[in-house]
Amino acid sequence: MDSRIDFYPTHEHSGYKLRPGKPYPFGASLVPGGINFSIFSRHATSCTLVLFEKHASKPLVEIPFPHSFRIGNVYSMVVFDLDCENIEYGYRMDGPNDPANGHRFDNSKILLDPYAKAIGGRDIWGKTPDWNEVFQYRGRLVFEDFDWEDDHALETPIEDLVIYEAHVRSFTRHPSSKVKFPGTYAALVEKIPYLKQLGINCIELMPVYEFDEFENSRPNPSTGEMLYNYWGYSTVGFFAPKSGYAATGKFGMQVDELKNMVKHLHKNGIEVMLDVVFNHTAEGNEKGPTISFRGVDNSTYYMLTPEGYYFNFSGCGNTLNCNNPIVRNMVLDCLRYWASEYHIDGFRFDLAAILGRDPRGAPLPNPPLLETLAFDPVLGKCKLIAEAWDAGGLNMLGSFPAYGRWAEWNGKFRDHVRKFLRGDKGMVGKMGQRVQGSPDLYDRNGRGPTASINFVTCHDGFTLYDLFSYNGKHNEVNCENNRDGSNDNFSWNCGHEGDSESSEVRWLRHKLVKNAAVLLIISQGVPMMLMGDEIGRTQKGNNNTYCHDSDLNWMDWSLVEKNTDLLRFFRNMIAFRRAHPVLRSPTHFQNRDYVGSGVADITWHGVQKWNADWSNESRILAFMLDGRHAKGGAAKDNTIYVAVNSYWESLSFSLPDPPSGKKWHLFANTGVEYPGDICIPGMEIPLQNQNDFLVGPRSAIILLAR
Amino acid sequence: MNIETKLQDGITVILMHGEIDGKTAPEAQEKLLPIVAAHKTVVMDMGNVTFMSSAGLRMMLLLYRHATAGNGKVALVGLSEQIQDTMTATGFLDFFVVSGNVQEAVASLKVS
Numbered sequence: 146m147d148s149r150i151d152f153y154p155t156h157e158h159s160g161y162k163l164r165p166g167k168p169y170p171f172g173a174s175l176v177p178g179g180i181n182f183s184i185f186s187r188h189a190t191s192c193t194l195v196l197f198e199k200h201a202s203k204p205l206v207e208i209p210f211p212h213s214f215r216i217g218n219v220y221s222m223v224v225f226d227l228d229c230e231n232i233e234y235g236y237r238m239d240g241p242n243d244p245a246n247g248h249r250f251d252n253s254k255i256l257l258d259p260y261a262k263a264i265g266g267r268d269i270w271g272k273t274p275d276w277n278e279v280f281q282y283r284g285r286l287v288f289e290d291f292d293w294e295d296d297h298a299l300e301t302p303i304e305d306l307v308i309y310e311a312h313v314r315s316f317t318r319h320p321s322s323k324v325k326f327p328g329t330y331a332a333l334v335e336k337i338p339y340l341k342q343l344g345i346n347c348i349e350l351m352p353v354y355e356f357d358e359f360e361n362s363r364p365n366p367s368t369g370e371m372l373y374n375y376w377g378y379s380t381v382g383f384f385a386p387k388s389g390y391a392a393t394g395k396f397g398m399q400v401d402e403l404k405n406m407v408k409h410l411h412k413n414g415i416e417v418m419l420d421v422v423f424n425h426t427a428e429g430n431e432k433g434p435t436i437s438f439r440g441v442d443n444s445t446y447y448m449l450t451p452e453g454y455y456f457n458f459s460g461c462g463n464t465l466n467c468n469n470p471i472v473r474n475m476v477l478d479c480l481r482y483w484a485s486e487y488h489i490d491g492f493r494f495d496l497a498a499i500l501g502r503d504p505r506g507a508p509l510p511n512p513p514l515l516e517t518l519a520f521d522p523v524l525g526k527c528k529l530i531a532e533a534w535d536a537g538g539l540n541m542l543g544s545f546p547a548y549g550r551w552a553e554w555n556g557k558f559r560d561h562v563r564k565f566l567r568g569d570k571g572m573v574g575k576m577g578q579r580v581q582g583s584p585d586l587y588d589r590n591g592r593g594p595t596a597s598i599n600f601v602t603c604h605d606g607f608t609l610y611d612l613f614s615y616n617g618k619h620n621e622v623n624c625e626n627n628r629d630g631s632n633d634n635f636s637w638n639c640g641h642e643g644d645s646e647s648s649e650v651r652w653l654r655h656k657l658v659k660n661a662a663v664l665l666i667i668s669q670g671v672p673m674m675l676m677g678d679e680i681g682r683t684q685k686g687n688n689n690t691y692c693h694d695s696d697l698n699w700m701d702w703s704l705v706e707k708n709t710d711l712l713r714f715f716r717n718m719i720a721f722r723r724a725h726p727v728l729r730s731p732t733h734f735q736n737r738d739y740v741g742s743g744v745a746d747i748t749w750h751g752v753q754k755w756n757a758d759w760s761n762e763s764r765i766l767a768f769m770l771d772g773r774h775a776k777g778g779a780a781k782d783n784t785i786y787v788a789v790n791s792y793w794e795s796l797s798f799s800l801p802d803p804p805s806g807k808k809w810h811l812f813a814n815t816g817v818e819y820p821g822d823i824c825i826p827g828m829e830i831p832l833q834n835q836n837d838f839l840v841g842p843r844s845a846i847i848l849l850a851r
Numbered sequence: 852m853n854i855e856t857k858l859q860d861g862i863t864v865i866l867m868h869g870e871i872d873g874k875t876a877p878e879a880q881e882k883l884l885p886i887v888a889a890h891k892t893v894v895m896d897m898g899n900v901t902f903m904s905s906a907g908l909r910m911m912l913l914l915y916r917h918a919t920a921g922n923g924k925v926a927l928v929g930l931s932e933q934i935q936d937t938m939t940a941t942g943f944l945d946f947f948v949v950s951g952n953v954q955e956a957v958a959s960l961k962v963s
Contacts, residue, residue, distance in 0.1 A: 228873045228874065229873065230872065230873035230904055230905060231873060288906075288909060290909065291942075292912060292942075292946075326940070329940070330940070331939070331940035391940070392937075393937050393940050393941055396904065396937060397904075397905060398908075398937065398940070398941050401905070401908075401941035401943075402941050402942075405940065405941055405942030408942060409942075
């Protein structure tokens, strides 16, 4: 092999041996004897490769791309005999500085490669950077030889998922987590037994692409506490994992550590989904720093106004130009890379409505990017989930172009469950849709209930405990005069704002948390829960904790003991869902009997059986799922009856007959104190009275026919 | 990087000294591969290894692959806490037998 002549240099610069590179793949790739560097720029007039020794302030060498090394709009070059572990690289681009025409070239800046697979400069979380350094975010080489053995994306049917949304650092940073390296990928591996016991089978990670926690960091003027870009919804490099989340980041081994985490989660049956932020970058608007895209080819990568300013559909200063073919290919390359190189099971797209806009910002009827991703062969088994709105007012809930692939975060599920549980009137009809997987939104174009990612809480907004502990948001510590964060929380403080000593208030809150768990887990579609909701995690009423590296975000593991009733309730609910296919239909109910069981797949009830009260004043929801219709009649399951009483007094419900020869058994009753509130699935208790059930105030019951 | 070998109860023990990184790994690999090829099962005494980079970890995994291709095994002893933590976090440790000392390592390799 090494007799191939293209393994040998043809050119030289300052003692460095070179030859013309290959334009594909973009980025820096290891090739025999050297490294192939390749970067696109349509409007640059020349390009220079800048090499550094790791951590060095001054470049090792700057190598201009010879004219003959450019093919079309791509500069590519092989540099031989580099120690790939000790090299960091960037580029200088020459070109017009003409903002009115979209160009902002500045050859004084050393630019990060948009395709950098690892990034140095923020190796250790929270280590204050030296802003005088000329090169802040430094491209690095990675070995792409991780030994996955037999690992493979799990490809769990989406209707069988229970998603757990978590932040890598928050999950184990709290001292109570008792892990060796708090806040890291490695620590998350230590907590896999907890996740398995909880029963979730998919963890959705808030951003793990390299970001700068020091972006826009500032001290709180009254407390001195540092506020960070903590959540990380501001990407520096789309191909590189966050180094500060790796215990081995200081050695540059974050790539291996993250892969090892995925491998261990897969071994335990847990899928890994990434929250990806392709709507904007960390460069902000024209006042922001030049890190990469702005200096590589501003008018390609960003949506610009006719005057050359940045459109701000993201609310973060700029908008990635996703439906430009170059940018579209970058997003595709990126997701293919994560799916193939990291074995990622699925992606959740932040503010995904932006991905459906054209370069001038207008919504497209058939957005090429969304279609490309849906039909891509490498992504063919990945879950694709959209946050189907953006900060520019485009809300595509229920109408996101799906191509048979895309699911959506169902914001209506969140809002309607919240309103129903706090006792709002006029919600019962809407809840009838939500528990069926929102056919009003998704029974078009054959999407089905699995298009609906159901959630009551997520990182944006209150935790579940705070939802029932605060009437209003309390974001003062964010230092934005409590203006940030949503005002539409549909929350209720159970009579006292914030922590309460009252055992009655505590009892009510726990009951409402459990009611939310019932509706979330029992509904058709795909349930997603927020990290810590199973143990009553609080953010002290803050509904937008994006900037806090503190116990406002960190999961307090002592709550496992303190709120053991909640944890047990969640565990058993999840186990119940996973035991019963009738709760996980891949298709919408038909509200009719199509298997000859004598009852419809779903039937609606009230305080009187067979007589649902859909009126405006009603606050009760009761339905029966016929087990013989499970999975469209393909699976045999028990019949399940659910009644939720959101009224503030007890109500007696007359029960529909169970299938002949069966008796109703009680699985859960949130109106009863721990440990009588829920059973272990399979250990349900037969009811003495098979005809009526007194459901307590603001309580839910689940019955099983056996 | 310095490498010595000795025999203990019929098993080859390789004593490693110094740092294993992108600069030293290729040389170490050149010396170690023939030893592993000849003896299949080896104990690597890492007590005097002060640092191991990503390239060092890959060199170790390559040795493991060569050993197992000949139905052999690689046991590691004397890992510093830092190297052991790094190998755990990155998954490389999963491939090796880890023992407290050379004697234990030799005994465990003989049993298996």
